[in-house]
Amino acid sequence: MRKLLMATAAIMGATGGLAYAQTPANPSQGQLAAPYGAGPANWNNNNAWGIANTPSGSAAAGPLSTIYAPNVDAVPAPGTVVIRLNGRVEAELAGTFSNLNNSYAPGYKLNPVGISSYVRLYPGFDGLAANGLRYGASVEIRENFYGSTTYTTTPPGGNSSTSGNISAQTLFVRAAFTYLATDQAGIVRLGQGSGVLSLFDNCIFTTQCWDAGLGTLNGAGIADVGPSNASIPFVWINQAAAEVGNNKIVYLSPQFFGLDFGLQYAPSEGNAFSNASGSNPLYAAPCVAAGPSCINLSSGNDASRWYNQVGGGLRYQQNFGAVDFKVYGFGETAQKDNLTTGPYVKPSPTSGTAAIRYDNLAFYKAGTAITFANFTAALDYIGGAVNGQLQLRPTGGANMNAVLPGLTYANGPIVAGAEFGDIWSQGSQQLTGLTQRHEYEFALGGSYKLAPGVQLVGEYQYAYRHQSGFNFATNEPGNPSNPGNTVNAQTQQILFSTVLTW
Numbered sequence: 001m002r003k004l005l006m007a008t009a010a011i012m013g014a015t016g017g018l019a020y021a022q023t024p025a026n027p028s029q030g031q032l033a034a035p036y037g038a039g040p041a042n043w044n045n046n047n048a049w050g051i052a053n054t055p056s057g058s059a060a061a062g063p064l065s066t067i068y069a070p071n072v073d074a075v076p077a078p079g080t081v082v083i084r085l086n087g088r089v090e091a092e093l094a095g096t097f098s099n100l101n102n103s104y105a106p107g108y109k110l111n112p113v114g115i116s117s118y119v120r121l122y123p124g125f126d127g128l129a130a131n132g133l134r135y136g137a138s139v140e141i142r143e144n145f146y147g148s149t150t151y152t153t154t155p156p157g158g159n160s161s162t163s164g165n166i167s168a169q170t171l172f173v174r175a176a177f178t179y180l181a182t183d184q185a186g187i188v189r190l191g192q193g194s195g196v197l198s199l200f201d202n203c204i205f206t207t208q209c210w211d212a213g214l215g216t217l218n219g220a221g222i223a224d225v226g227p228s229n230a231s232i233p234f235v236w237i238n239q240a241a242a243e244v245g246n247n248k249i250v251y252l253s254p255q256f257f258g259l260d261f262g263l264q265y266a267p268s269e270g271n272a273f274s275n276a277s278g279s280n281p282l283y284a285a286p287c288v289a290a291g292p293s294c295i296n297l298s299s300g301n302d303a304s305r306w307y308n309q310v311g312g313g314l315r316y317q318q319n320f321g322a323v324d325f326k327v328y329g330f331g332e333t334a335q336k337d338n339l340t341t342g343p344y345v346k347p348s349p350t351s352g353t354a355a356i357r358y359d360n361l362a363f364y365k366a367g368t369a370i371t372f373a374n375f376t377a378a379l380d381y382i383g384g385a386v387n388g389q390l391q392l393r394p395t396g397g398a399n400m401n402a403v404l405p406g407l408t409y410a411n412g413p414i415v416a417g418a419e420f421g422d423i424w425s426q427g428s429q430q431l432t433g434l435t436q437r438h439e440y441e442f443a444l445g446g447s448y449k450l451a452p453g454v455q456l457v458g459e460y461q462y463a464y465r466h467q468s469g470f471n472f473a474t475n476e477p478g479n480p481s482n483p484g485n486t487v488n489a490q491t492q493q494i495l496f497s498t499v500l501t502w
Helices: 002-021 164-168 196-200
Strands: 080-098 113-128 134-143 171-182 186-192 247-252 259-266 306-320 323-336 361-372 375-385 400-411 414-425 437-451 454-466 489-501
Antiparallel strands (some): 171 186, 247 259, 306 323
């Protein structure tokens, strides 16, 4: 019996070895065995040279500038294409503590502890023709969440099974664009995707590199799992959805002695397919004739919309010995819609927002970043006729003035950082001429690369929102002379996350 058991164990061991070693992974079956690359290549080919990042990638720029280093993402050889399907999964545990956790409606209170998960997919391809033409397309797919799947809000109501969350979580397209480029002429991108600001700033100027891409102050942390009125919109807009989400044409020039420039144009705030394509063939198209459901209106019933967005900027990057220096400037404008379905109204706490007079969108941005000895000090600024995140400023309202200083340290598997945002804006349109909004926020933390494609993140955030006469609990303006109408939003959060990329 003992001999039989030993023989059986030997056979099983040999069989197991054969099972692992008999054949390599089969690409035709969707399998691939290869060393880990650079991770998600959603911003691949930002420029004409087929590299994944726009910073210089020099030794002086340090590890921060080579997170997506040149030629780590595969670059096609002449006459070939590289097909990509990168992805990202993040799962996090957060404690969010806010004065909005206790509702103005008696009896409601939020559990401050939450666990969340998120998936993103980045399909695309890059090609290089024999004549030097670079071309390709990229798509970014993200996950949607629907908050009312496990309960009903109409009496008698009742909690339902958690299985409802599964079917309610859907996928959506955040970006879909094509590009053509040559080393000599630059790159042209067409479709839904980043504008010049996001392409100029690969997370450096706005200090977004230190938390493994969660987003720092840009749509992460408090904005992810906290009460929505406690979250401060990322007004600097680099990599924000408001800057990425509409369809546009973007041109980036080649670099000349450290200088390059970019131009962009978008006819509306959305996708022209929205005018004539219904979501279901059984339903009529939304824009059967000029009307309120058309995406590209230049006049109508909502004066807060804008169209014909035009922007341009200049960037300079250079190494001075052991110091890497970067700076950029950018300006953007867009025309306002004309209100033609009714009269304009004077702003007041009860006026609504669609019929208030607005100014054309017109803002300016600038940023600088200096890297030395693995430290990067950065500063980003936005100002002008803009209100919040890429919204029109009401006529007579206060200008935007927002500054974002930050510091990042990158050394081996460790990246740490801190940033502080201070924002003055008009805020509530109905309170134009009465009060303006002041918001500030702070983030501190870092990430550790545990293994290729595996990063651990720890982060602390604090946010404060104030405008006299505005109630952030109900998201409504009131009479500024009545102190009871002012309810500020004050929030802090501690977050731990695992981020896996391929």
